[in-house]
Amino acid sequence: MKNLISLVDKKLDEYMPITYPEDIFKAMKYTLMLPGKRLRPVMCLETARMLGCDIEKAMPAACAIEMLHVQSLIHDDLPCMDNDDFRRGKPSNHKVFGEANAVLAGDALLTFAPQLIIEKSKDLSEPTVLKLVHEFTKWGGAYALIAGQVVDIESEGGKYVKSPEETLDFIHMNKTAALFRLAIRSGAIVAGAEEDELENLDEFAGKFGLLFQIYDDIMDEISSFEELGKTVGKDKNSGKLTYVSLYGLEEAKNKFHSLIQECYDIIGKYNSKIFTEILNKLRDRILGV
Amino acid sequence: MKNLISLVDKKLDEYMPITYPEDIFKAMKYTLMLPGKRLRPVMCLETARMLGCDIEKAMPAACAIEMLHVQSLIHDDLPCMDNDDFRRGKPSNHKVFGEANAVLAGDALLTFAPQLIIEKSKDLSEPTVLKLVHEFTKWGGAYALIAGQVVDIESEGGKYVKSPEETLDFIHMNKTAALFRLAIRSGAIVAGAEEDELENLDEFAGKFGLLFQIYDDIMDEISSFEELGKTVGKDKNSGKLTYVSLYGLEEAKNKFHSLIQECYDIIGKYNSKIFTEILNKLRDRILGV
Numbered sequence: 001m002k003n004l005i006s007l008v009d010k011k012l013d014e015y016m017p018i019t020y021p022e023d024i025f026k027a028m029k030y031t032l033m034l035p036g037k038r039l040r041p042v043m044c045l046e047t048a049r050m051l052g053c054d055i056e057k058a059m060p061a062a063c064a065i066e067m068l069h070v071q072s073l074i075h076d077d078l079p080c081m082d083n084d085d086f087r088r089g090k091p092s093n094h095k096v097f098g099e100a101n102a103v104l105a106g107d108a109l110l111t112f113a114p115q116l117i118i119e120k121s122k123d124l125s126e127p128t129v130l131k132l133v134h135e136f137t138k139w140g141g142a143y144a145l146i147a148g149q150v151v152d153i154e155s156e157g158g159k160y161v162k163s164p165e166e167t168l169d170f171i172h173m174n175k176t177a178a179l180f181r182l183a184i185r186s187g188a189i190v191a192g193a194e195e196d197e198l199e200n201l202d203e204f205a206g207k208f209g210l211l212f213q214i215y216d217d218i219m220d221e222i223s224s225f226e227e228l229g230k231t232v233g234k235d236k237n238s239g240k241l242t243y244v245s246l247y248g249l250e251e252a253k254n255k256f257h258s259l260i261q262e263c264y265d266i267i268g269k270y271n272s273k274i275f276t277e278i279l280n281k282l283r284d285r286i287l288g289v
Numbered sequence: 290m291k292n293l294i295s296l297v298d299k300k301l302d303e304y305m306p307i308t309y310p311e312d313i314f315k316a317m318k319y320t321l322m323l324p325g326k327r328l329r330p331v332m333c334l335e336t337a338r339m340l341g342c343d344i345e346k347a348m349p350a351a352c353a354i355e356m357l358h359v360q361s362l363i364h365d366d367l368p369c370m371d372n373d374d375f376r377r378g379k380p381s382n383h384k385v386f387g388e389a390n391a392v393l394a395g396d397a398l399l400t401f402a403p404q405l406i407i408e409k410s411k412d413l414s415e416p417t418v419l420k421l422v423h424e425f426t427k428w429g430g431a432y433a434l435i436a437g438q439v440v441d442i443e444s445e446g447g448k449y450v451k452s453p454e455e456t457l458d459f460i461h462m463n464k465t466a467a468l469f470r471l472a473i474r475s476g477a478i479v480a481g482a483e484e485d486e487l488e489n490l491d492e493f494a495g496k497f498g499l500l501f502q503i504y505d506d507i508m509d510e511i512s513s514f515e516e517l518g519k520t521v522g523k524d525k526n527s528g529k530l531t532y533v534s535l536y537g538l539e540e541a542k543n544k545f546h547s548l549i550q551e552c553y554d555i556i557g558k559y560n561s562k563i564f565t566e567i568l569n570k571l572r573d574r575i576l577g578v
Binding site: 020021022023024025028071075078080081098099100101103104106107108110111112114115118119126127129130133134136137138140141142146147149150151153154161 | 309310311312313314317360364367369370387388389390392393395396397399400401403404407408415416418419422423425426427429430431435436438439440442443450
């Protein structure tokens with residue numbers, strides 16, 4: 001796991017040289033290079049590896065997905081959105097570079113990422129590269145990631161088109177699960193997975209995304225700033241719709257435990273140390289709560 | 290010209306049905322569907338047509354480029370950027386939908402556009418579609434459009450890394466010319482143009498972009514709100530670096546006239562009514578000044 005993380009860090013740095021105008025690349029790289037768990041790229045690479053593919057082939061897609069994730073964090077932190085001054089324990093992008101540059105850095109990451117997939121995926125066929133970019137646009141946009149963010153913001157204002165339960169599911173499946181699905185699907189596509197294998201892994205990714213969001217909701221409720229590196233208790237204070245606020249802490253923990261079992265079941269047959277390690281870590285943290 | 294504009298309007302509307310969550314699609318469509326000159330998509334379609342290609346084939350790329358353009362307008366108008374309350378004579382996106390939705394609508398357009406190219410370019414080969422998406426990412430991001438915007442913002446703060454003249458050229462070639470180059474190159478790629486033809490048209494597009502920006506700088510100096518549909522005189526008031534502020538109105542007009550002659554010369558051999566009409570309109574407006 002640690003090896004994969006440092007490999008991703010190295011590649012992210014290498015893929016984005018700082019050229020004129022330096023300020024935009026510095027702003028893009030600032031949040032991108034903050035130490036993180038790199039969960040999405042690691043899961044992309046591990047999916048490719050466990051399907052028998054050289055992880056180098058999946059590296060551009062893996063890094064592009066991390067860029068998409070970081071883009072969403074930079075824009076999420078803006079004063080007009082979540083208005084968060086900290087990210088990964090450091091001042092958030094707009095606190096360092098100003099709001100205008102933070103908006104533009106996010107925009108730039110959104111076009112840099114697919115450009116990276118196209119220019120650096122040298123060992124992949126053009127149809128495969130096109131498929132990867134297509135997945136990127138489908139999960140990163142108005143039909144998934146951004147749909148989840150919009151409904152999330154609206155729910156904070158108490159505005160529901162659907163029921164609170166349906167709304168929360170929609171937010172989780174889109175805002176959070178979308179990028180895990182993109183990551184795992186991309187790894188599988190690079191490895192040339194058959195359709196049924198892809199669907200099976202996609203099911204895991206969807207469940208993992210939901211699991212991760214419930215984990216995040218519980219952590220926001222019980223953790224400290226030192227542990228999370230970002231402002232905590234904001235969800236509760238803002239009256240935000242979360243798994244904990246809607247179902248209570250105990251029910252959230254129950255849902256977590258039943259979901260994680262489903263995740264272990266699906267991924268078990270692949271004997272992946274990495275996926276097992278990721279699931280174990282989440283489980284142990286919640287057991288300690 | 291009018292026919293092409295209404296064809297583009299119709300397709301833009303058709304390509305983007307409003308689905309749940311409606312607010313994001315409404316915000317995306319609001320600025321997108323404001324009546325505009327549709328210069329970039331029209332030039333993309335006309336390039337394909339004059340190289341002997343059915344314009345329908347270029348329609349997804351043409352509309353995607355308009356979406357990219359509109360994305361840059363929505364984010365440009367934000368309070369943290371140009372802080373403009375009007376666009377195309379109507380309240381700007383964030384005045385209608387709020388800042389958060391305006392940020393997300395821009396983000397969503399940035400992924401919707403290449404998704405459109407991939408999903409709707411049914412008559413093109415996969416390598417051609419990939420080439421179109423590649424061009425989109427190259428010209429729409431940190432190496433062109435956004436680079437121009439960043440340097441433009443910095444120049445307003447009086448911050449120059451290069452000389453004012455070089456800085457202004459950089460802004461014009463990137464912020465403005467990039468999308469005209471993308472439009473014309475995309476039309477040529479759809480039509481299967483040879484490399485030297487592509488380069489020739491690209492040279493026209495670069496000169497046209499510069500011409501258009503000088504035109505815009507002059508108009509900002511001398512026009513009224515009614516004519517432009519946006520706040521005027523802002524450049525002058527903010528001490529912004531423009532062709533007029535750096536070289537004076539007369540020299541800007543001289544540069545305009547010599548550039549437009551070069552444009553007529555390059556595009557003349559294609560006997561394009563549309564390109565001639567576009568150039569004539571710009572020329573006549575400036576002659577009336």
